[in-house]
Amino acid sequence: xxxxxxxxxxxxxxxxxxxxxxxxxxxHGVLNFLVETDGEVMKRAIPDIGYLHRSLEKxxxxxxxxxxxxxxxxxxxxxxxxxxxxYAMVVEKLIKVEVPPRARxxxxxxxxxxxxxxxxxxxGTMATxxxxxxxxxxxxxxxxxxxxxLEALCGARLTYNYHRIGGVAFDxxxxxxDKVLHYLDRFDSSVQEWxxxxxxxxxxxxxxGGVAVISREQAIDYGLSGPNLRGSGIxxxxxxxxxxxxxxxxxxxxxxxxxxxxxVGDCFDRYYVRVLEMAQSSRITRQALEKMPExxxxxxxxxxxxxxxxxxxxxxxxxxxEMAYYLVSDGTERAYRVRARTGSFMAMGIIEDISxxxxxxxxxxxxxxxxxxxxxxxx
Amino acid sequence: xxxxxxxxxxxxxxxxLLGASLAGAVGIPVLLACLLVFLIPMVHKPVFDAxxxxxLGHDPSTWAGTxxxxxxxxxxxxxxxxxxxxxxxxxxxxxxxxxxxxxQSRIGPNRVGVGGFFQWIAxxxxxxxxxxxxxxxxxxxxxxxxPYFVVAGMTLxxxxxxxxxxxxxxxxxxxxxxxxxxTSLTVVGIILSGWSSNSKWALFGAMRAAAQIISxxxxxxxxxxxxxxxxxxxxxxxxxxxQGGWPWEWFFFRNPAAAVAFVILFISQLAEGNRTPxxxxxxxxxxxxxxxxxxxxxxxxxxxxxxxxxxWIIGAVTTTLFLGGWQIPGVTAQDWAAVxxxxxxxxxxxxxxxxxxxxxxxxxxxxxxxxxxxxxxxLPRIRVDQMMQLCWKYLVPAGFLCMLFTLLWQMVVLxxxxxxxxxxxxxxxxxxxxxxxxxxxxxxxxxxxAHERVDLSNx
Numbered sequence: 001x002x003x004x005x006x007x008x009x010x011x012x013x014x015x016x017x018x019x020x021x022x023x024x025x026x027x028h029g030v031l032n033f034l035v036e037t038d039g040e041v042m043k044r045a046i047p048d049i050g051y052l053h054r055s056l057e058k059x060x061x062x063x064x065x066x067x068x069x070x071x072x073x074x075x076x077x078x079x080x081x082x083x084x085x086x087y088a089m090v091v092e093k094l095i096k097v098e099v100p101p102r103a104r105x106x107x108x109x110x111x112x113x114x115x116x117x118x119x120x121x122x123x124g125t126m127a128t129x130x131x132x133x134x135x136x137x138x139x140x141x142x143x144x145x146x147x148x149x150l151e152a153l154c155g156a157r158l159t160y161n162y163h164r165i166g167g168v169a170f171d172x173x174x175x176x177x178d179k180v181l182h183y184l185d186r187f188d189s190s191v192q193e194w195x196x197x198x199x200x201x202x203x204x205x206x207x208x209g210g211v212a213v214i215s216r217e218q219a220i221d222y223g224l225s226g227p228n229l230r231g232s233g234i235x236x237x238x239x240x241x242x243x244x245x246x247x248x249x250x251x252x253x254x255x256x257x258x259x260x261x262x263x264v265g266d267c268f269d270r271y272y273v274r275v276l277e278m279a280q281s282s283r284i285t286r287q288a289l290e291k292m293p294e295x296x297x298x299x300x301x302x303x304x305x306x307x308x309x310x311x312x313x314x315x316x317x318x319x320x321x322e323m324a325y326y327l328v329s330d331g332t333e334r335a336y337r338v339r340a341r342t343g344s345f346m347a348m349g350i351i352e353d354i355s356x357x358x359x360x361x362x363x364x365x366x367x368x369x370x371x372x373x374x375x376x377x378x379x
Numbered sequence: 380x381x382x383x384x385x386x387x388x389x390x391x392x393x394x395x396l397l398g399a400s401l402a403g404a405v406g407i408p409v410l411l412a413c414l415l416v417f418l419i420p421m422v423h424k425p426v427f428d429a430x431x432x433x434x435l436g437h438d439p440s441t442w443a444g445t446x447x448x449x450x451x452x453x454x455x456x457x458x459x460x461x462x463x464x465x466x467x468x469x470x471x472x473x474x475x476x477x478x479x480x481x482x483q484s485r486i487g488p489n490r491v492g493v494g495g496f497f498q499w500i501a502x503x504x505x506x507x508x509x510x511x512x513x514x515x516x517x518x519x520x521x522x523x524x525x526p527y528f529v530v531a532g533m534t535l536x537x538x539x540x541x542x543x544x545x546x547x548x549x550x551x552x553x554x555x556x557x558x559x560x561x562t563s564l565t566v567v568g569i570i571l572s573g574w575s576s577n578s579k580w581a582l583f584g585a586m587r588a589a590a591q592i593i594s595x596x597x598x599x600x601x602x603x604x605x606x607x608x609x610x611x612x613x614x615x616x617x618x619x620x621x622q623g624g625w626p627w628e629w630f631f632f633r634n635p636a637a638a639v640a641f642v643i644l645f646i647s648q649l650a651e652g653n654r655t656p657x658x659x660x661x662x663x664x665x666x667x668x669x670x671x672x673x674x675x676x677x678x679x680x681x682x683x684x685x686x687x688x689x690x691w692i693i694g695a696v697t698t699t700l701f702l703g704g705w706q707i708p709g710v711t712a713q714d715w716a717a718v719x720x721x722x723x724x725x726x727x728x729x730x731x732x733x734x735x736x737x738x739x740x741x742x743x744x745x746x747x748x749x750x751x752x753x754x755x756x757x758l759p760r761i762r763v764d765q766m767m768q769l770c771w772k773y774l775v776p777a778g779f780l781c782m783l784f785t786l787l788w789q790m791v792v793l794x795x796x797x798x799x800x801x802x803x804x805x806x807x808x809x810x811x812x813x814x815x816x817x818x819x820x821x822x823x824x825x826x827x828x829a830h831e832r833v834d835l836s837n838x
Binding site: 016018024025026039040127130131132133134137138141196198201203204206207359360361362364 | 479482483484485579580583586587655656658659665666667756757758759760761762763764765824
């Protein structure tokens, strides 16, 4: 535990100081919160991050441009496709390579399938944290098939390393298209099943509705993005508002929190936005598979990538909000600086200011609803 | 997708396992039932005396150590009840995991015996062999003692809990009051375990559990008063004798307030037994494992033994109070007396009828156990303030109203007994209607997903 965090504690009061983590069942990954509580009511919860720090940004300066691709998987193990795509896009900007249309579509398909998988884990663990153990198993059952599909596409189930600078690693295998479409038919009905399984459960609504409300202004001030931002009622999605890749070709809606069970921006809104987003992802994947153009999946990229000195930035809509890469090149084969901006880190920042007055059980709901993943905060 | 197969070590082993599992699944309950039916009625002095006099040909009053004989018989009965509690708790733990497997679209334990039936024995043996770890900073004496309070709180209930017409160790005249009182002993154990663990999470869990159990005893007590007022007795056997075998003779249907009181009592007992949605004390996602956090080995197993044995208690108490207990439909008190015969030692027919009454009681209880397990794997957990609100804002006032209504109701029934019969038929019809609605809804839900196909092949 860092001294910086400890210094901020006031030890001359009556509150109990509890270490919420790093080995706590409901801190997703290795997170630690220093929780000052007065009985069940929290005074505040201070996030203490860094347990999963693996110098991923520094590694980007040590290995070459193509060699960094597998490391990006580890930034967010639940949604590795996005980290892949963000990094591929930023290098492409730097060396000015145009990605072939088929590769763009494959990127969109793999990302959207990955988004569904990531959201399934998010809402499944959310239900588990609230105390309903059953929905997680249903979520993982659906995710398992996505894992199988992505394994067929790129050979890996978790850390995909699928995207390449200038395209993707492999074209889709024979018969894969029909398998995905068949699965999506099944998945659309399972979203409805999810509604009946847990979403509109009275206790579940009571536990999440009106809890840990993040207002529009707060959400913007703290730099929240993705489903957390949209849960607060702000209609902002990079796929639609700053389109990249193949996304301009698709029609989809951006679900926004409406205060379904209480106030706009409560835990339930953040939760339900994710459920609705899964249906939209399914819709995008379907369109992409139908409109899939023929052609190459990899642009011509020099064997040795040696961009001119300069800098580039890319932004994509990850499952955990905006993922941005900032890359500085000094003209050599290795990057001068790689910087990844991730959604979870921003989400961690807001916890301390939202937590005062919440119950200990609400802290669990808050962490789960922000969908914080530890490696993404620490990198 | 990978197909998993399990190869049995030898060709004959599968048959052996099947035989052993079946023998266990059938044999253990049958053995328990025989023990209950033949040993527990013996505890009652007249039957015991008659047994010695008629079957063994001795006169107990001439023996030197007569009192000791009775003491030994009582001790045996105590062991039988304890075994019953422990084994039913173990079997429930297996059953719960099987049901959870079905609910969660997976298989559940299926390795130890066919259908994983011996899983509970394997788990208990495993936990026995584990190190009995006591944290260095813990208050070691209290830490070791705490599980025994919890176990005592559970087992003492079985003294007054009936399971058949004559199957009750002691038919206390304050039976239900006694049950309510000894259940509270678990709180002592839980607070001790939370405090002595010297862990903040354990303390959290203990405080939650204490607040919860003590609070929910109030609505439970009020709900229990309703059948007590209707029967005019606190004795568990007396309460059952005041009801009849047919559903419309049960307290549940004879008084609208009793139906409400049943729901209140059921919810309160879920809370007292720390079952979902009231499992706040051991809420895994919030408090790691609550007051159990620091326990390991057999002391840990004892807590879970109590939790699962409590399932039987929850079902048995509501069955006794509201659902007619062991009363067999169509068999009246006169029939029981006729079957018993005029001799001091009951005739064989009477013992056979005891089996039937035990079966009726078990059926009602196990149905409720099943519902409790369904609830556990369906519902999320409520928050601690919501739990308190539910208790003091809704259940306690509702319990009071039920009690007051019952007082008036008993006067009305005294004045016009027909009212009770009409109500019973109406409430029973309503109950049947809602059961039908529930089953239809379930069927519709299933057919939406499975298209008319209900897959039970996993069992």
